[in-house]
Amino acid sequence: MSDKIKKNIITIAGTALGMAGGFLYWKYVGCLSGTCPLQSNWIIMTAYGALTGGLLGSMAQGFAVKGKKS
Numbered sequence: 001m002s003d004k005i006k007k008n009i010i011t012i013a014g015t016a017l018g019m020a021g022g023f024l025y026w027k028y029v030g031c032l033s034g035t036c037p038l039q040s041n042w043i044i045m046t047a048y049g050a051l052t053g054g055l056l057g058s059m060a061q062g063f064a065v066k067g068k069k070s
Contacts, residue, residue, distance in 0.1 A: 018052050022050065
C-alpha cells in the first residue's frame with residue numbers, strides 16, 4: 001500500500017461507508033413521488049453520502065492523529 005493510502009485510510013473508509021449509507025437511504029427512505037430533487041436520484045444521494053462520510057472520516061482521522069502525537 002502506498003503511504004498516502006495508509007495515511008488516509010480512515011477518510012477512505014468513511015467515504016466508502018458514506019456512499020453505502022447514501023445509497024441505502026435512497027433505496028429505503030428516499031422520495032417515491034420523484035418530486036424531491038435530492039432524494040429521488042440515487043447518484044446524488046450516493047454522492048452526498050460519500051461527501052458526508054468523507055468529511056466525518058477526515059475529522060475522525062484528525063482526532064486519531066492528534067491523539068497519537070500526545
